[in-house]
Amino acid sequence: MAEQSIYQITNRDPLHGKHIVLGVTGSISCYKAIDIASKLVQAGAYVDVALTRSATEFIQPLAFKAITNRQPYVNMFNLESKDGESHVELARRCDAMLIAPLTATTLAKLSHGLADDFVALTALATDKPLLVAPAMDSQMWINPATQDNVKNLTQRGVQIIGPSDGRLASGRVGVGRLTDPARIVDELRYRLARELGDLAPLKIVVTAGGTREAIDPVRYVGNRSTGKMGYAIAEAARDRGASVSVVTTVDRLPAAGIRDIRVESAAEMLEAVRQECETADVLVMAGAVADYRPMNVADQKIKKAESDRSSMTIELEQTTDIIASIDRQQKTGRLVKVAFAAETQDLIDNARRKIEAKGADFIVANDVSAADSGFAVDTNQVTILDASGLEESLPVLSKYEVANIILSKALPLVDSD
Ligand SMILES: Cc1cc2nc3c(=O)[nH]c(=O)nc-3n(C[C@H](O)[C@H](O)[C@H](O)COP(=O)(O)O)c2cc1C
Known part of the structure; x- marks a missing residue:
């Protein structure tokens, strides 16, 4: 039964079952608040x-x-309307309040503690996390009066989300646009996770994507990894409150609560992982690191015309095995190391050999040639093996679910010796 419970993940979304007050104020971007409300409801709030x-x-x-x-x-x-429920009760029983969009007027009210409408009143009456997403014309935003109010609220612990740059209702381009609704919801999700999540005190380092090993300034040796598994782990860890660093080769918009460190080659990934791990509790090597790289990298693009040969040979040298080279003992204590084995044959035998070679606490093996596993898909079918001989085959699950199982297995190992 213990095996079953490990993948019977209920809803890990920190918004699930939470009570959120969404304050909406008089901005032209009000219509986006519908999307925000919808996303919160879909997350189970x-x-x-x-x-x-x-x-x-x-x-x-x-x-x-x-x-x-x-x-x-x-x-x-x-x-x-609500059996006589007052703003005070609403303020008391919510888990967080989000005001999006927030006008300059309501921003000023919050800054000065005014409470002459339902939104300002509830914000003043709550002691729960308050997050606000301002939206206004650039001139209103950069006005010192507004900036003083922003400073005031920040000092009091109110989280200001955005605003972002872009096209404004006036037709001008500048700062003042409401942050993207998905990002706003993610910021709230992360804020709740930091307060309530089981990984909240931990720092997790994840690698994502395939490395690129230069042949010349325009060509490289690469692989088919898309980074989906790595980002699923990063998001799952973020949603459980961890502080997350992703060492990544993937060009993605930064997500709330996830620190992206962009690298390209195995050597760059090694350096970034080494630095990040100094203060980390868990390292999950979900990135696909090249085992070999070109021995000599040409300074200039290699020209076809320069050679009359019908073939050419690129000599490769081995790269450093990143996870094997990272010390278990770090500045902040023992690092839990989780390896991945992407195989196309002899999955279990190959993975088992790698546990020891990489000094991993456990290894997550997947057959990347299977249709619902491996690169570029949203599902994965993995087997988890550890040095004690445990071998646990999971069904096809979403990468997010697999991520949660990996994190749940790593958690008890943190500071376990
Ligand atoms: C068409 C229109 C669009 C507006 N858009 C914004 C806006 O994006 N941001 C803002 O701070 N005020 C905006 N205002 C001004 C606010 O609606 C006004 O300051 C109002 O008093 C805000 O009240 P509230 O904060 O109580 O909702 C807009 C006004 C109009 C007429």
Whole structure:
């Protein structure tokens, strides 16, 4: 039964089952708050929406009612809509409050402790995490009055998300755009995870993607890894509150709560992993590191015309095995090392040999030639092996689920000796 429970992951999303108050204020980007509410509901959160009067000029409370299945709050003097529940009760029983979009006006109210509408009142009355996503014209944002208010709120522990650069409603391009709704929801997710997640005190280093070993300035020796497994581990660890560094070869937008360290070659990956591991608790080597690299890298592009040969040979030399070369003992204690074995044949025998060679606590083996496993797909079918002889074959699962199982196996090993 113990084996079953390890992959019967219930919902690990930190938003699941949480009670979120979403404050919406009178910005042209109000319509994006519908998307935010929808994403929160889809993540399993209970969402109570509070709108300012100005917000209702832009969007109807009905739209939020339809999405959240709960009656939005607008009039703080009307206590009939929710069995007489007041703003104070709402502020007390929520797990976090998010105001998105946040206008310059409500920002100023929060800064000065004013409480003359439902949104400002609830924000003042709550002692739970408060996150705000401002949206306004650039001139309003950079105005010293607004910046002073931002400083005030930051000093009081309010988390300011954005705003981002881009095209504004005025047609101008500049700072002031509401941060992308998915990113806003991710920031809230990470904030809750840091407070509640089982990996919250830990630092996890993950590698993602395949390395590129230069032949000349334009060509390289590479592999088919897309980094999906590595990023699934990074996101799962982030969602459980860990501080996460991804040493990656993949060009992706940075995600909330995940520190991206971009590298290209095996040598660069080794250097970055070494540095990050000095203060880490767990290293998961999900990246596909080249075993060999060209011995000589040409300074200039190798020209076809320069050679009349119909073939050419590139001599390769072995790269350093990253996980094997990382010390178990680091500045902050023992590092748990998790290796990956991507194989196309003799999966288990090859993986078992690698456990010892790499000094890993356990190894995650997958057959990258199978259709629902390996590179570029969102699922994986893995077998986990450790030095004690344990061999655990998991069914086909999403990479996120596999990631959670790996993290749950690593967690008890942290500081275990
Ligand atoms: C079309 C239109 C768009 C607006 N967009 C914004 C905006 O993006 N950000 C902002 O701070 N104010 C914006 N305002 C001004 C606010 O609606 C106004 O300051 C209002 O008092 C804000 O009230 P509230 O913070 O209580 O919602 C806009 C006004 C109009 C008419």
